[in-house]
Amino acid sequence: MSIKRTYHEMEIDEVIDLTPMVNIALILVIVFLCVSPMALITGIKAVNSGNSGNKSAVTLGKSSKDEIVKLILEKDGTVLINGIKVEQHLLIPYLKDTIMMSPKKEVMITADKENKVQEVVTLLDLSKQNGATKVILAE
Amino acid sequence: MDNVKINMTPLVDVCMSLLIVFLVSGSLIIQPALKIKVPEAITNEEKEETDKIILYISSDGKYAVDDIIIEFKYLEMMLNKKLLVIDSGMVLIKADQGASHGDLLKVMSIAKKSGATKVTIATKQKE
Numbered sequence: 001m002s003i004k005r006t007y008h009e010m011e012i013d014e015v016i017d018l019t020p021m022v023n024i025a026l027i028l029v030i031v032f033l034c035v036s037p038m039a040l041i042t043g044i045k046a047v048n049s050g051n052s053g054n055k056s057a058v059t060l061g062k063s064s065k066d067e068i069v070k071l072i073l074e075k076d077g078t079v080l081i082n083g084i085k086v087e088q089h090l091l092i093p094y095l096k097d098t099i100m101m102s103p104k105k106e107v108m109i110t111a112d113k114e115n116k117v118q119e120v121v122t123l124l125d126l127s128k129q130n131g132a133t134k135v136i137l138a139e
Numbered sequence: 140m141d142n143v144k145i146n147m148t149p150l151v152d153v154c155m156s157l158l159i160v161f162l163v164s165g166s167l168i169i170q171p172a173l174k175i176k177v178p179e180a181i182t183n184e185e186k187e188e189t190d191k192i193i194l195y196i197s198s199d200g201k202y203a204v205d206d207i208i209i210e211f212k213y214l215e216m217m218l219n220k221k222l223l224v225i226d227s228g229m230v231l232i233k234a235d236q237g238a239s240h241g242d243l244l245k246v247m248s249i250a251k252k253s254g255a256t257k258v259t260i261a262t263k264q265k266e
Contacts, residue, residue: 014143022149029160113241117196117234120243121178121262128182139244 067104069132071095073111073123096130105131110138172203178236180262191229192221192255196246198237214246218253228256 072080079086086094099105107127111120120137127135173195195203202209204217222228230250234243243260250258 016145018146018149022153025153026156029157033160033164111240113239113244115240116236117238117240117243117260118178118236120240121180121260124260125180125182125262137244137247139248 067102068106068108068136069095069098069102069127071107071109071123071127073109073115073119075112075114077115077119079123092126092130095126099127099131104133106134106136107132108136108138172206172208173197173201173235175233175235176237177233177261177263179265181265183262183264184259190225190227191231192218192225194218194230194232194246194250196232196234196238196242198235200239200242202242202246211245215249215253218250218255222254228254229259230255230257231259231261233261 070080070082072083074080079088079091081091081094081098099107109120109123109127111123124135124137175195175197193205195201197203202211202214204214204221207217209217218230222230232243232246232250234246247258
């Protein structure tokens with residue numbers, strides 16, 4: 001008895017099994033659906049000083065208030081650090097020194113209401129880059 | 140040769156599943172109500188809370204909560220309502236680079252009054 005397979009019989013068996021590919025595709029879909037809500041949000045945590053509209057809303061004691069670095073951003077973009085006007089090119093070294101010397105390393109930013117958000121965020125960012133542990137936005 | 144067949148059933152299954160997934164997820168995508176270009180910053184804090192309220196402030200002084208444009212006078216009421224159903228108490232403020240600082244402060248103050256425990260200003264990583 002011969003069990004010789006003919007060329008014709010071999011052809012019949014050639015079926016591509018797509019099941020593993022389908023399994024992988026479905027697993028990938030499920031993985032992406034589960035992972036997408038975990039995408040990270042970047043941002044700067046901001047602390048504002050209080051609820052009322054005036055600047056004295058900061059509820060800090062006098063001694064604590066003296067320990068924090070006060071940054072004032074004026075309408076024309078001028079920056080004052082603890083009441084001293086600082087030129088743009090000296091801002092970073094002066095801010096760094098002031099933060100380093102401050103015991104709490106906290107910065108309070110007071111900006112004019114007409115200043116743009118980008119200007120305030122830039123100051124906030126510079127403070128954080130130069131060692132501020134907490135940045136407060138004064139109202 | 141005539142009997143060679145590729146089983147198309149699994150492929151069709153995948154296509155149909157993908158179609159269903161995209162149809163379902165498409166409706167869940169929150170389209171921003173206002174066009175915002177967030178400020179750029181080098182430092183950032185990464186937050187993993189998915190449960191949050193997104194508050195938009197445009198450069199021309201318009202406000203939106205998630206996907207709804209809202210008048211300023213209704214903002215507090217809306218935030219109050221939304222914060223009740225959110226455990227994290229997080230409010231993410233997406234203010235335009237050109238929005239005024241005054242608007243940002245007003246919104247931060249309202250968020251705080253409404254019971255937000257975390258207020259974050261969204262920034263884009265500076266390159």
